[in-house]
Every structure is written in structure tokens, then in C-alpha cells.
Amino acid sequence: xxxxxxxxxxxSRPNNVFCLIFCPFTKIRLLHAPPEVEAVVxxxxxxxxxxTNNSSTIIATTSKEKMGATQFTMSSSLFTTxxxxxxxxxxxxxxxxxxxxxxxxxxxxxxxxxxxxxxxQAAALFFRKTSTARPGARVVCVAPGKQDMLTLxxxxxxxxxxxxxxxxxxxxxxxxxxxxxxxxxxxxHDIKMNGNPWYTSEANVDDNRxxxxxxxxxxxxxxxxxxxxxxxxxxxxxxxxxxxxxxxILHKTKFCAISLCQHNRLRLVDCKxxxxxxxxxxxxNQYQIKEKSVSEHHAKLKLDGTPWHCSGYExxxxxxxxxxxxxxxxxxxxxLTDALDNSRREDDKSMLLYRSCPPTTxxxxxxxxxxxxxxxxxxxxxxxQEILSRxxxxxxxxxxxxxxxxxxxxxxxSLAGSPWSNPSxxxxxxxxxxxxxxxxxxxTAHRLGYRLxxxxxxxxxxxxxxxxxxxFPLDVHSIYLVKLDSKAAPLLH
Numbered sequence: 276x277x278x279x280x281x282x283x284x285x286x287s288r289p290n291n292v293f294c295l296i297f298c299p300f301t302k303i304r305l306l307h308a309p310p311e312v313e314a315v316v317x318x319x320x321x322x323x324x325x326x327t328n329n330s331s332t333i334i335a336t337t338s339k340e341k342m343g344a345t346q347f348t349m350s351s352s353l354f355t356t357x358x359x360x361x362x363x364x365x366x367x368x369x370x371x372x373x374x375x376x377x378x379x380x381x382x383x384x385x386x387x388x389x390x391x392x393x394x395x396q397a398a399a400l401f402f403r404k405t406s407t408a409r410p411g412a413r414v415v416c417v418a419p420g421k422q423d424m425l426t427l428x429x430x431x432x433x434x435x436x437x438x439x440x441x442x443x444x445x446x447x448x449x450x451x452x453x454x455x456x457x458x459x460x461x462x463x464h465d466i467k468m469n470g471n472p473w474y475t476s477e478a479n480v481d482d483n484r485x486x487x488x489x490x491x492x493x494x495x496x497x498x499x500x501x502x503x504x505x506x507x508x509x510x511x512x513x514x515x516x517x518x519x520x521x522x523x524i525l526h527k528t529k530f531c532a533i534s535l536c537q538h539n540r541l542r543l544v545d546c547k548x549x550x551x552x553x554x555x556x557x558x559x560n561q562y563q564i565k566e567k568s569v570s571e572h573h574a575k576l577k578l579d580g581t582p583w584h585c586s587g588y589e590x591x592x593x594x595x596x597x598x599x600x601x602x603x604x605x606x607x608x609x610x611l612t613d614a615l616d617n618s619r620r621e622d623d624k625s626m627l628l629y630r631s632c633p634p635t636t637x638x639x640x641x642x643x644x645x646x647x648x649x650x651x652x653x654x655x656x657x658x659x660q661e662i663l664s665r666x667x668x669x670x671x672x673x674x675x676x677x678x679x680x681x682x683x684x685x686x687x688x689s690l691a692g693s694p695w696s697n698p699s700x701x702x703x704x705x706x707x708x709x710x711x712x713x714x715x716x717x718x719t720a721h722r723l724g725y726r727l728x729x730x731x732x733x734x735x736x737x738x739x740x741x742x743x744x745x746x747f748p749l750d751v752h753s754i755y756l757v758k759l760d761s762k763a764a765p766l767l768h
Contacts, residue, residue, distance in 0.1 A: 279705075280672075283343035289307060289718040292401065292717070293305060293714070294308075294711075295316070297353075299355045299507075300358075300395075301348055301352055301353065302346055303347045304347075307714060311380055315373075315380065321336050323353075323365055323368065323369050327459070354397045364461055364463065368428065370416065370506060371414045375411060375414045378516065380408060384501050385403045386717070386727045387503065387511075388752045389505055389732065389752045390698075391697055391698050392697065392749065393697045393747050396508055397508055401714065401727075403721075413429065413516070414429060415428070415429050415514070415515045415516075416428040416515075417434075417515065419486075420473075423470065423471050423473065425465070426465050428461065430464060434493065435453075437489075437496060441485060441489040442485060448468065448469035448470040448472075450466060450467070451469045453467070483617075486615060486626065490513070500514075501515060503614075505616065511617060529630070531544060531549075532545065533627045535583050535627070536624070538581040541578065542574070545573070546609065547569055547570075549609070550567075557576065557596065560599055583733060583735045584734070585736075590643070591651065591683065591685045594753055595641070595653060597641070598639035601627075601639045601755065602636075602639050605632075605635050605757070610635065611639075611729055612629065616732055624732045624733055625729075625731040627731060635759060637757045637758060639654065640755070642754040643754075644695055644753065645695075647693040648689060650687075651688070653685045662723065666716050670711065670712040671708060673708055676690070676691050677689040692705030694710075727756055728757050731752060731754075
């Protein structure tokens with residue numbers, strides 16, 4: 276394992292991609308970002324600092340090199356929970372500004388992923404250059420908060436109306452109050468709901484339906500979901516971008532979800548007609564269905580075993596199950612488009628978001644990150660697996676201690692150090708090198724024809740203290756990719 280790794284990340288830059296990392300509590304780190312991106316991030320950070328310090332003059336924030344990464348330090352703790360209304364608002368505005376400014380330069384957010392085994396982990400954002408300079412587009416934030424709140428930022432009256440309609444359509448308890456507030460010159464719209472939609476009972480799926488309906492309603496006014504971003508270790512904040520080129524494709528698009536609950540449950544939300552197809556996939560993949568129930572808006576399946584709380588071969592099997600389910604959903608006209616964490620329940624994992632699309636065939640694969648130091652390539656064809664394997668071994672500078680081909684359709688790497696532990700202190704070197712390697716790995720997959728689908732929390736394993744209290748997750752996100760049939764039309768993510 277070793278105590279630390281102090282060699283900086285090599286400066287060699289993969290083409291057209293970079294990674295931005297939110298580091299609790301005050302830091303932003305950039306990996307392999309070109310000068311134009313560093314300049315934009317510095318500009319955005321300075322603008323946030325001006326708001327923080329209630330100043331109209333430019334704040335002289337500077338960057339520093341940190342083991343091959345470019346690091347910016349904020350004066351407020353934006354990237355941690357329970358940081359107060361002001362810091363929480365500034366964290367959302369920071370993301371709005373970053374997405375807007377980078378979009379103008381031709382950079383799109385491709386993936387938001389949680390890569391640290393920490394109770395206060397924040398996201399790593401992977402961007403890809405997809406265009407030359409282009410006109411700006413407004414980014415809107417819709418953020419679930421506490422157990423009963425929705426907060427809108429950088430919105431207009433149309434956004435307000437659509438979000439309120441979505442809540443009224445899906446949350447029977449209704450809205451208690453709405454309120455406009457101003458924080459450091461930023462206008463917020465807070466919607467307080469009756470009850471606790473983000474901490475509902477195990478049997479309730481209305482929280483997922485609220486999110487699906489919000490995304491669908493906003494698509495009617497040409498707002499496309501960019502991603503759910505974990506800014507500070509709590510629930511994801513949702514970010515939407517307005518672009519008229521999306522209007523014909525996204526208008527009145529339907530959305531549904533498959534949520535992963537407790538240790539062994541699947542819930543099909545607003546797509547219960549897919550239940551028979553999903554059941555067949557489950558049975559073909561060595562699982563049995565112990566219980567089944569169908570309600571007005573969802574179907575619930577309870578599986579044998581504990582697919583969301585397992586290790587070794589069982590963890591490979593459970594991640595392959597999600598691949599197979601996503602393939603049949605695709606074939607029946609539902610594209611896996613994001614994975615969102617909006618529940619306050621500790622035993623809930625990601626909500627897999629699907630968008631209606633033309634029926635499409637494709638192959639799903641998974642990059643599975645588990646424990647403090649494991650990486651698995653799951654369900655890649657042998658030729659692609661060989662190329663991806665070479666990228667892992669060549670690009671993870673601390674070294675790969677072992678490579679095992681022990682599980683069906685899986686290649687397991689034991690990485691030196693603790694790259695998925697808390698990315699600070701003596702673990703910082705391992706963490707930065709692992710994220711650099713992952714950036715190269717995703718770029719290699721892109722060249723092989725894969726499209727990043729989602730980064731999802733699919734594991735309920737937690738470390739507990741002597742009293743049984745949860746301390747931090749034992750597994751980080753798993754990343755799902757899809758290679759579409761060569762004859763299929765490209766999908767809008």
C-alpha cells in the first residue's frame with residue numbers, strides 16, 4: 276500500500292478532455308486543463324469571491340501547482356454539508372457560472388462522478404471539447420434541499436411555473452409555501468412542500484416522480500438536463516442548459532426511473548409497462564424474484580441475495596445486471612441518461628434516469644471502482660478490454676500491483692495506494708494519479724466508440740464505527756458506458 280506517493284501527475288494531456296474536482300472544504304483542482312480553461316475557472320472563482328466578500332473590485336485569487344494539478348482555494352467552505360444558506364448558494368452559483376462560461380468555449384460536461392470514500396465527498400467533473408466558440412446559453416439550477424425543499428437559481432417565471440406544475444402533478448401532499456429570497460445579490464425561489472419528499476418511507480416513490488416530472492416539464496421550454504452534481508456531499512443539485520437546437524428533440528420528452536433501494540430492490544417508476552421485460556432480464560442473469568408488486572405509478576421487484584450490498588463475483592454480477600437492464604430499456608425506447616442522488620435515506624442509492632428515445636440496440640459496459648484501490652473492467656469485448664487494460668497500467672504512475680481475470684467478463688486491477696480514499700493528506704498523490712488515469716481511460720473508451728452514460732452509486736456498503744453508526748461508503752461510483760449499434764442514430768445525452 277505505502278504511506279504516500281509524492282511524484283506529480285505527468286503534464287501529458289489527453290486531447291479535448293479535462294477534470295475538475297471539488298475538494299472539501301474550500302478547494303478546486305484542475306487536471307489536464309488547457310490554459311483557456313484555467314483562465315475561465317480563475318475568472319469564475321474571483322467573481323464568487325467578490326460576492327463572498329461583498330466587494331465590487333477584483334479579488335486577487337491565484338492558482339498554485341499541487342502535484343501536477345492546478346489548485347484554487349476559496350475563502351468560504353463551499354464544498355461541505357451544513358455550511359449555511361450563503362455558502363450553499365455560492366456553491367450552486369459557482370457551478371452555474373462554470374457551466375455557462377465553459378459552454379461558450381465549446382466545453383460540455385460529460386460526467387459527474389463521486390470518486391472518494393468519504394461522507395463529505397464532492398464531485399469530480401469530466402469535460403469534453405465538443406465545439407469551437409459558440410453563443411452562450413443560460414444554465415438553471417434546481418436543487419432539492421433539506422427534507423422538503425426545492426431551490427431555484429438563475430431561473431425565470433417560466434421555470435418557476437414548470438417546477439410548481441411538476442410538484443403539483445406528483446406530490447399529493449402539495450406545496451406549503453413559495454418564497455423569493457435574495458442571498459448576496461442572487462435571487463432564489465424556494466418551494467417548501469408539505470411532508471418530507473426527500474426522506475419518504477421505503478414504499479414511497481413520489482420523490483423519484485417529482486424529479487422525473489421536473490426534468491420533463493423543463494424540457495418543454497428547451498431546458499436540457501446537464502447533470503446532477505454533488506457539490507458538498509449531500510443530495511445532487513440539478514443543472515439545466517437552455518439551447519434552442521435541442522427544442523425539436525426534447526419537446527415533451529418523457530422520463531422514467533429505475534431506483535435501487537435497500538440491499539435488493541428495484542423500483543420501476545413511471546415505466547411499469549417495462550416490468551415484464553426487466554423480469555426476464557433478471558431471471559436470465561442468475562437472480563430470482565422473491566416478491567413483486569405493481570401500483571399506480573410503479574412496479575417493485577425484490578430480488579434474492581443482496582445485489583446492492585456485496586463484494587467480489589456478486590458485485591460484478593450486480594453491475595452486469597444493470598448493464599443488461601439498460602440494454603433492454605434502450606431496445607424498448609428508453610435511453611439511460613443520468614443517475615441522480617436525491618434521497619436523504621442512507622440505504623437508497625442512485626435513481627437511474629431514462630429518457631424516451633427511438634428503440635436502439637447497444638452494448639453496455641462498466642468501469643467499476645470498489646474498495647480503496649480496485650478497478651474492474653466489466654463486459655467489454657476482449658479487443659477493447661485489452662486496449663483499456665493497457666491504458667490503466669500505463670497511465671496509473673504509482674503502479675498496478677495485480678491484474679486478475681477471475682470473474683466472468685471482468686478484469687480486476689489492484690492499484691497501488693488508496694486512490695479512492697479521501698483525496699487529501701497522504702492519499703492526495705494516489706487520488707490525483709487515479710483521476711488522471713481515469714480521464715485517459717474514458718478518453719480511450721471514447722476513441723473506441725463508447726459514449727459515457729452515467730456515473731452511479733450502486734453500492735450500499737458502509738464502514739461503521741463501534742456503535743454501528745455509518746462513517747463513509749466503502750465503494751465509490753460505477754461508470755456505465757454504451758457502444759451503440761453501428762446502424763443506430765446517435766442519441767442526445
